[in-house]
Amino acid sequence: MKKIGILFGMENTFPNAFIERVNSKGESGIIAEAVTIDKVIQAGPTEYAVIIDRISQDVPFYRAFLKNAAISGTAVINNPFWWSADEKFFNNALAEKIGVPVPKTVLLPSKQRPENTSETSFRNLAFPMAWEEIFQYVGFPAYMKPHDGGGWKSVYKVVNPQDMWHKHEETGQLVMMLQEEIEFEDYFRCYCIGQKDVLIMPYEPRNPHHLRYATEMKTTGEAREKLLETIRDYTLKLNVALGYDFNTVEFAVRDGIPIAIDFCNPAPDADIYSVGPDNFEWVVEAAANMAIERAKKQIPGQTNLTWGSFINDAVSIPAVAPVPAVAQPVAVEPEPVATPPVDTAKEVKVKAVTPKKATKAATAKAPEPVAEPEPKIPTKKAAVTKAPAKNSKIKKS
Template sequence: MKKIGILFGMENTFPNAFIERVNSKGEDGIIAEAVTIDKVIQAAPSEYAVIIDRISQDVPFYRSFLKNAAISGTAVINNPFWWSADEKFFNNALAEKIGIPVPKTVLLPSKQRPDNTTETSFRNLAFPMAWEEIFQYVGFPAYMKPHDGGGWKSVYRVVNPQDMWIKHEETGQLVMMLQEEIIFDDYVRCYCIGQKDVLVMPYEPRNPHHLRYAADLKAQGEEREKLLETIKDYTLKLNVALGYDFNTVEFAVRNGVPYAIDFCNPAPDADIYSVGRDNFEWVVEAAANMAIERAKTQVPGQINLTWGTFINQAVNGIPAAVAPPTVAAAEPVAAPAKTKAPAKPIKTAEKAPAPTKEAGHSKEASATEVKVKTVTPKKPAKSLGPIATEPIAVAEPAEPKISTTKAAATKAPAKNSKLKKS
């Protein structure tokens, strides 16, 4: 008997529906259940052929457990080793290398030095940095966000250099990136499952959370069809390059060009109350089919992880600038019809529009609205308390009154440094 397990946190609707869907298919020798962990011994195999990971981004213990399971043969979705190494700034760099449009983006050093470091630790960092060139490249308005974050945490819209420096004061030890703002005509969010199935969903990030999928594309006719095909192609290329089997990609469309905005979401929101019933049904079915397929091909004792073409090409000495091989496109997926809001809209405390929200943090509506049972592991862990996810609200600043040559996020090299101050 091969077990398919799902590892999850606060979410309720997707895990239960996924388990029931897999089991309803009656595949010989395959069952699905909520993962139960009673001990983790080094190099010991887990009891699962496949594990769908929905929570390890928030629980380091789970991430380590999944890596241990993977080296003994469990097919973990998504690959915990790559997920640990990946981050949004790298995502953008890779997208540019494989020819997918992304906003202009730069990396910023943290406002505060990391623990156990001194000025000497930063002797290679120029003071001041080339702020004029940075601002000229990105432009304003822009977004400042963590280079490896998610869930719309610590995201700021900045309108000028003074604004950026004021808000950067609040970011502590976070390494931030400054990203061009794309004023979009259309916006979509795409599920990509198994690196072959793509669902393109019109999405309006400026709407309240429960109404973001109640949207439609402005593009029509031939323009719409061409745009959808391009978006599907870009979605597949990104996930094949990164090696994700369960991910979402968001595109902001400006002047007919889809810019990849957010595509590092290996535990994407799949709650029925936010994505809507039709989209939820598609995700549950596609995820169940993928998990069953992976269980059938899983070989005990061997590594059964998915590695992206970026890693495979690196191992074989192929430059990153070489685009990944062409992937057979999935059957055309029509943009879903407008999704009606739930009968009892979910209130959200978000202060800013949220393009995405990581799995495990969505608010649930009343259980009477949809017949979905809550699934819990056999031995549930004690609560570790709430996880703060809200962005910091910052008032809009006045016009800048200081020169852009001022360095705000860096310190001068140490006195014993051989580097000259610029």
């Protein structure tokens, strides 16, 4: 019997519906249930072939449990090793590399230095940074958000440099990124399950949470069909590259071009009261089918995780061919030369040699070691943002 478990927190509608849907299909040798954890022993296997993770992003204990389960053969969805290392700034860089449009984005150092660091820790950070170039690249208004955050936590809209520096004061040790604002005519949130099933949902992020799916697509005609096809293609590209089996991707459409805004959601919203009954039904069915398929393919004791093409491509790079060894000439030992016999009858006198006295130069003391000079610190306030000098080209608003 193979068990499919679901690990969840406060949500109610999706976990129960998921369990009921899997069990209603009557797949031989497969059942679904809520995960129960009574102990976690290193390298100890779990009783689950598959675990759908809906909560470990908020509970480090669960995250450690899932990694331990994964190395013993459980297919954990989503891969806890990958999403733990994943973050928004990297995602944007990867999206750009695979041809998916994203907002112009730059990384900012934290306002406060991390604990256990000093000014010397930041000797490689230029001060001040190239703020004129940064602002010209991103433009205003813009959004400042944590480079590895989510859930719209610590997100600020900034309208000019002074506004950004003022709000940056509140961010403490968070590493932020500054991202261009996208004025959009259409907005979509897309579910992608199993890296093959895509549901495109019109979405209005400016509405109250419970009304964000209560909107309609504005693009019509041939442009509508072309846009939907492009969005589906981009959604699949991103999830295949990142290795997510259960994810949502958000697109803001500007001038007919879908721009990926958010696509790192290890436990995307699937509550019936927010996504609506029709979308909820699609998610439950697709998730149940995907979990059953993964359970059938799961091989006990082996790694059953999904890794994205970004990782797979890196692993499959062939090793550099070894340089062929050059044959070395074989050394031929010379024929032994006969030595004349020694007449042991004769006494051999050995002259004793008295060692010479050490010269003054030899007896001179070794020079004292020269202390390494203190490193030059380029700034007194490294890793702290600061408005440019008075001669800066940035215009104050």
